[in-house]
Amino acid sequence: xxxxxxxxxxxxxxxxxxxxxxxxxxxxxxxxxxxxxxxxxxxxxxxxxxxxxxxxxxxxxxxxxxxxxxxxxxxxxxxxxxxxxxxxxxxxxxxxxxxxxxxxxxxxxxxxxxx
Numbered sequence: 001x002x003x004x005x006x007x008x009x010x011x012x013x014x015x016x017x018x019x020x021x022x023x024x025x026x027x028x029x030x031x032x033x034x035x036x037x038x039x040x041x042x043x044x045x046x047x048x049x050x051x052x053x054x055x056x057x058x059x060x061x062x063x064x065x066x067x068x069x070x071x072x073x074x075x076x077x078x079x080x081x082x083x084x085x086x087x088x089x090x091x092x093x094x095x096x097x098x099x100x101x102x103x104x105x106x107x108x109x110x111x112x113x114x115x
Contacts, residue, residue: 067105
């Protein structure tokens with residue numbers, strides 16, 4: 001059976017010939033991680049798992065049925081235009097993620113009881 005030593009692979013990958021271009025490419029990918037393939041899916045699943053399984057549940061009393069949710073976001077270099085404004089096409093992706101955070105937070109107790 002073939003086994004892969006991850007530490008030696010990473011060391012060889014970043015110290016071999018052409019290491020500068022690989023380091024720059026990795027830095028650019030990490031800087032623009034929101035533009036990567038399946039990053040949106042990761043955000044959606046992350047917020048659901050976070051609110052359903054990791055965080056403590058909040059009690060929703062009749063006088064305060066809704067709680068505010070603060071979610072952080074940033075605009076990567078692929079999401080801004082030449083005037084350094086956020087592109088209109090990327091608002092909906094951030095809105096979907098924020099909406100998933102809010103709905104997961106509001107129904108976390110009921111969703112946890114269903115499992």
